[in-house]
Amino acid sequence: MTRVHVSIDRLRRRPRQSGAPRAAAGNGADCPRCGTHFRGEELVRNHHVCTSCAHHFPASARQRLDALADRGEWLELWPELRAADPLQFKDLEPYASRVAKAEAKGGSEAVIAARMEIRGVTCIAAAMDFAFLGGSMGSVVGEKLARSCDRAVAEGLPLVVITASGGARMQEGILALMQMAKTVVAFDAMGDARLPVIVVLAHPTTGGVWASFASLGDLTYAEPGALIAFSGPRVIEQTTREKLPEDFGRAETQLANGQVDAVVDRRELPERIGRALAILDRGPRGLEPPPAFQWAQERAARAAQSLPGLSKRLADRLRKPEDEEPLG
Numbered sequence: 001m002t003r004v005h006v007s008i009d010r011l012r013r014r015p016r017q018s019g020a021p022r023a024a025a026g027n028g029a030d031c032p033r034c035g036t037h038f039r040g041e042e043l044v045r046n047h048h049v050c051t052s053c054a055h056h057f058p059a060s061a062r063q064r065l066d067a068l069a070d071r072g073e074w075l076e077l078w079p080e081l082r083a084a085d086p087l088q089f090k091d092l093e094p095y096a097s098r099v100a101k102a103e104a105k106g107g108s109e110a111v112i113a114a115r116m117e118i119r120g121v122t123c124i125a126a127a128m129d130f131a132f133l134g135g136s137m138g139s140v141v142g143e144k145l146a147r148s149c150d151r152a153v154a155e156g157l158p159l160v161v162i163t164a165s166g167g168a169r170m171q172e173g174i175l176a177l178m179q180m181a182k183t184v185v186a187f188d189a190m191g192d193a194r195l196p197v198i199v200v201l202a203h204p205t206t207g208g209v210w211a212s213f214a215s216l217g218d219l220t221y222a223e224p225g226a227l228i229a230f231s232g233p234r235v236i237e238q239t240t241r242e243k244l245p246e247d248f249g250r251a252e253t254q255l256a257n258g259q260v261d262a263v264v265d266r267r268e269l270p271e272r273i274g275r276a277l278a279i280l281d282r283g284p285r286g287l288e289p290p291p292a293f294q295w296a297q298e299r300a301a302r303a304a305q306s307l308p309g310l311s312k313r314l315a316d317r318l319r320k321p322e323d324e325e326p327l328g
Contacts (some may be wrong), residue, residue, distance in 0.1 A: 031055050047267050056203065056266055061112040061129035064162050064186050064202075066272050068125065074116035077124075081106060081140045095153055095171040098133060107132040110165065111141045113148045118160065119283055121272025124152040127162040129202070135165035137209050138172045142179025145213060149186035153193045158277055162200040163214045167207015182214035188218045196280040198273055201228050201251065201260065207257060215259075219276055221269070222251035222260040 012135050028039040038046075046058040059067075066072045082099075089095040110132040111222040114125050126148045128135045145161070148154040152159045190197050199217030201210075203226035211230055222228060229249030237244055247253045251263045264272050 009299065011265060026168075028058065031057075036162075044221065049266055054224065054226060058130060058164075058203075059266070060131060060290065061107075061127035061162075064127045065112065065114055065116065065125060067266070068118055068160070068273065069114075069116040070118065070120065073289050074125070077113040077115060077151065079112075079138070081109065081143060083109065083138055083140050084171075085171075086175065087171070089171040089173070091171075097173065099314075102132045109140045110135045110137065110169075111144050113144045115151075116271070118270060118277060119276060121158070121277040123158045123160050123277060124148050124164075125160040128164045130164040130166070130202075130203075133169065134178070135163075135209075136167060136169035137165060137183075138169035138176050139177050139179065141169075142176075142182045145183045146178075146186040149190050152195055153189055154197065156193075158196045158198065159190055160198045160214070160215070160273060163205045163209055164202040164215075165205060165207065165209040167320040168207055175199070177208065180208050184211035184216065187213050191218075196274060196277070200269060200273075201226055202262075203227055206230065206232055220260045220263050221264045221272065222254060223266055224251060224263055226251040227327075261279055269295055 005074050028164070029043065030037050031053060032052040034050065034054040036050060036052045038050070038155070042051075043065075048059045048063065065074050074137075075301055085094075085096045087095075093260055107129055110130075111128045114127075116123065116125055118125075120315075126145055128141070137142070148159060149162075151157075165229060168180065170176070178258075196219065199214055199221045201214060201220065201222040203223060205214050205228050207228065207230060210228060213325060227233075227249050228251060232245045233248045236242075237246075251260060254260045255263050
């Protein structure tokens with residue numbers, strides 16, 4: 001895309017200014033990669049992605065859910081949960097004051113849970129918001145994620161999680177670290193119920209979030225350029241006194257190392273996730289397998305019985321659970 005800059009300074013007999021032209025006033029933003037200026041409505045219309053170089057701007061949790069849900073409609077779950085301050089933590093300012101300032105900007109917590117449809121498939125979704133205290137995982141974040149898994153298991157629905165976090169919330173101390181184990185157990189329950197979990201790793205996904213539930217998806221996508229690592233490159237360089245590669249921890253590097261399944265443009269996520277959910281969807285719980293599957297299972301069992309020496313072992317593996325005799 002070619003950009004043309006027009007100036008009338010010469011006609012007004014003003015001295016020519018060197019360097020890039022000044023961006024137009026407004027509620028927009030300049031792309032940090034290519035310098036293209038966007039108005040606010042242009043960014044919203046393009047899902048906060050640069051049309052020139054595909055740089056991904058930060059997006060709030062609500063913006064992500066609006067983009068994923070069919071017709072932008074979704075039902076928020078447990079919005080009443082709020083962070084407490086049981087440790088009475090204070091560093092440069094009290095923890096309660098930090099939470100109040102974050103809530104004054106329009107957020108309620110670092111994650112929003114919702115029930116929605118993505119390309120016609122009903123699911124439970126949870127999107128993290130880096131603008132709320134760096135997307136840090138405290139007790140409320142862990143509780144909402146655990147409840148999301150419980151609701152998904154109870155209703156037999158898949159789970160979609162979008163992460164953007166700096167890690168565990170240090171103001172809650174050990175209570176925040178306990179959420180790592182809590183979310184892992186909740187995700188294990190999804191696996192026991194044989195329900196799919198899709199995780200989308202946005203920039204940045206680091207610390208305790210990446211070390212717990214963010215790395216446990218059955219299908220893991222990442223946004224282009226997202227930093228995905230336990231420790232960021234700045235912390236590692238300060239500790240080891242060594243210069244790291246420019247692409248350290250980036251989504252493309254993690255894809256090459258097998259840590260993610262695909263790097264997907266944000267504008268393509270609804271279609272990609274919807275297609276995956278349609279493939280993995282088991283349909284309503286309690287239904288019998290389709291007739292074609294039952295017929296194939298019976299044919300395979302009869303074929304196994306006709307094989308000498310292998311019939312019993314294969315027949316036992318192919319036998320339906322209801323055909324098994326109870327123990328004792």
